[in-house]
Amino acid sequence: MSSSPSTDTRSSRRSFLGTGVRAAAGIALAPSFAAFLQSCTTDSPVGPTGNWVELADALQGTLVMRDDLDFIRLNTQYALAYLSTVPAAIALCESEADVVACVNWARRNNTPIVPRSGGHSYAGFSRTTGLLIDLSQMTNSTFDAATNQITIGGGSHNKEVYDAGRLTQTTLTHGRCKAVGVAGLVLGGGIGFNMRNYGLTCDQLISTRIVLASGEVITASATENPEVFWAVRGAGGGNFGIHTQFVKQMLPAPTMTCFRIQWGTELEQLFDIFQDIALTAPREFGVKFMVNARKVKNQTELYIEILGQLAGTEQELLTLLAPMYAVAKPLFELTETVPYWDAQEFLSEDGNPEYAHERSRFAFGRISAEGRDAIFRNLRNWPGTGVDAMWKYFLMGGRIADVADDATSFPFRSATMITSVDLEWVAADSGKLAENFAWLDAFHAEMEQYTSPYCYVNFIDNRQTNYLNAYYGPHVDRLRAVKRELDPNNVFSHPQSIPV
Ligand SMILES: Cc1cc2nc3c(=O)[nH]c(=O)nc-3n(C[C@H](O)[C@H](O)[C@H](O)COP(=O)(O)OP(=O)(O)OC[C@H]3O[C@@H](n4cnc5c(N)ncnc54)[C@H](O)[C@@H]3O)c2cc1C
Structure with a gap:
């Protein structure tokens, strides 16, 4: 069922980016x-x-x-x-x-x-x-109905996972951007709306084939090269070799009630109420919570948005969100109870090329009232670009934390959220970038005290200092040992890769 008014500001912004930024790319x-x-x-x-x-x-x-x-x-x-x-x-x-x-x-x-x-x-x-x-041509996949396992080429994207999942009526933890590569997603851990129910994307990995710098091809699984298998589930791409194939466990794809709801008033109060809901919600609830800032006639306007899914009925969703509705009427709402893969179409985004910088922090617990005030103050003081800015979190917990922190190289399983500040701009904003980046850096720095020094490697951030500790925390030495073993000459490297 869907209800309600006004325009869908978030998706209209995305479609604007789809055309506007490509044009902008041509002029700058x-x-x-x-x-x-x-x-x-x-x-x-x-x-x-x-x-x-x-x-x-x-x-x-x-x-x-x-x-x-x-x-x-x-x-x-x-x-x-x-x-x-x-x-x-x-x-x-x-x-x-x-x-x-x-x-x-x-x-x-x-x-x-x-x-x-x-x-x-x-x-x-x-x-x-x-x-x-x-590897983007290497997208072949096969499905074994006896085990519900899918074997997919190392260059596959979320799109091919969507296609295979729809065909076999199964799913796993996938992202919502169809163009994102499975390799990058799974190697950095992988988050998505299913993660609280099914674990991280890397938790569904059964095995992978890797071309090493020597040209040798190895398989990593629980039984073959288990230390490599440990490392590739969280270290991020571009570190050890080139993954040419992934075998993954597919899981049931239930009917979903998916939703996108926005509020424009009582924002601080709604922020707190939604945290109460989120931190005690059932595992079947997957959500991204956003505080968006946009410039309207040089004034900053804020609104809150929640986007996600519940493996349950619309009535169950409304019961869960009742404390929000009791405080303020939404600006915009769209909810729908549909087969799993139809829900994913509702939730998906294009991921077109754009100018963007995102800075993340894992949070281990609740964002305090001081932290909330810092978020709203920073967003109200945003210098402004031609696009929106945002502070957001992806709700973690549930199945992710059932797995021990050292079972895979993804180290922050007890986190309650992955938070981040997003800055986007268009080519015409080039004169405003210095003050916008100063704002982004100061906001990110201030949020450390309310969240943690740890960041998500898949939201890789070339402005992050002390990046090894930020991405890997207690796992740095163990990952370096695997790196020395697999790639002693550091053939696979980028500015924030695991050093030899
Ligand atoms: C629009 C958008 C939406 C996103 N949504 C999500 C989300 O829902 N959940 C989430 O967890 N993350 C999400 N991300 C982050 C995403 O997981 C990472 O950016 C990921 O690294 C992208 O993987 P890729 O294969 O597309 O990227 P690439 O740029 O191709 O690769 C990323 C890194 O991995 C290396 N690499 C690529 N292919 C291989 C390979 N086959 N073997 C070894 N190394 C390889 C590259 O050299 C590079 O270092 C999103 C990012 C964007 C831009």
């Missing part, structure tokens, strides 16, 4: 990327030359060089702020043998490599000036 390209585009003239050599020919010949897939028209499309990915790092070539791999060929060729030719699956790294860490090993 980072300088070296603009220079690169100018170098793409028709008199440039066409196709691979020199030692690249050997690699092109070895691949079943395609080696796309800078002079190929398709290069510009393939070079674009989610984080527009980092497009100025341009690869020398992009290998569109079609098989594990292609990935092995790339790794072996790069070692012989002393060329840096970086893997990419969905291309949704917040910090643009799936970029290189060397060889970009793109």
Whole structure:
């Protein structure tokens, strides 16, 4: 059932971004990327030359060089702020043998490599000036009805998981952005609306195949290379090798009541009431809570939004949320009780390329009244861009915390929330970026005392200092030992990777 008024501000903002930012990208390209585009003239050599020919010949897939028209499309990915790092070539791999060929060729030719699956790294860490090993064609999947296990290619996206889940009437913990890669998602832990009921995405991982820097291919599972299996469930992508396949346990896909509800008044009171609801809610309840800021005629307007699902009826949802309705009438509400995968269409987002920076913190308990006041004060003092800003949390707990903190490398299972501050902008905001980033950094720093020093590696943040402790806490030394074993020459590295 759906009810109610007004426009859906959040999704209209997203669709605005879908068109607006692509247009904006065209008028304010980072300088070296603009220079690169100018170098793409028709008199440039066409196709691979020199030692690249050997690699092109070895691949079943395609080696796309800078002079190929398709290069510009393939070079674009989610984080527009980092497009100025341009690869020398992009290998569109079609098989594990292609990935092995790339790794072996790069070692012989002393060329840096970086893997990419969905291309949704917040910090643009799936970029290189060397060889970009793109797995996005490797999306084949098979389903074993006897075990309910799915075997999927290392380049799959949430989209292919949605397709397979709908076909088999099963699910797991997935993200809501269809374009995000399964590899990045699962390797960093993986959060989604099912996590309180089913655990993190990495908790459903049965095994994975990995191409190491030596070109050797290993399997990691509970019985094969168990220490590697421990490490890859939380360390994040780009650290140990290139994952070419994942076997995952699929689970029942129940009917869902999904919802998107916004309030524009009594915000501080609603913030507290919703925390009471969330921290005692059943596991079947998955939610993202947001305090949004938007500029209207130079004034900052705030509103609260909750987005999520309940494996239950609409009446059960309304009973759960009754204390919210008792305080204020929503500005906007949409609820629907539908089959599982229809609910995921309701909840999904596109994840189009955009300018954004997100800074996260795990919270272990309740956000105090002082913390809440800091959130509202900071948002009211936001300098402003052409898009919205936001403080939000994803509710954790439930099944996530049933697993011991040291059972996988994801270390913060007893957290109650992953919180974050989001800043987004458009190209026309370039003159305002310095004050917006100063605001973002000060807000993030102030929130440490109300949350924790720990951050989510999948919301990877190149402004985070002391990042090893922030992402891995007590697991740093154990992860470094695995790194030394698998990749002693640090072939797989990015600015915040696990060092040897
Ligand atoms: C719009 C959007 C929505 C998001 N929603 C969620 C969400 O609901 N839940 C959640 O937990 N996170 C979410 N994230 C964060 C997301 O999980 C991470 O950004 C993740 O790293 C993206 O994975 P990717 O494969 O798309 O990215 P990529 O940029 O391709 O890769 C990310 C990192 O992993 C490495 N890598 C890529 N492929 C491989 C591979 N096959 N083997 C080894 N390393 C590899 C890359 O080199 C890079 O370092 C979201 C991000 C965005 C931008």
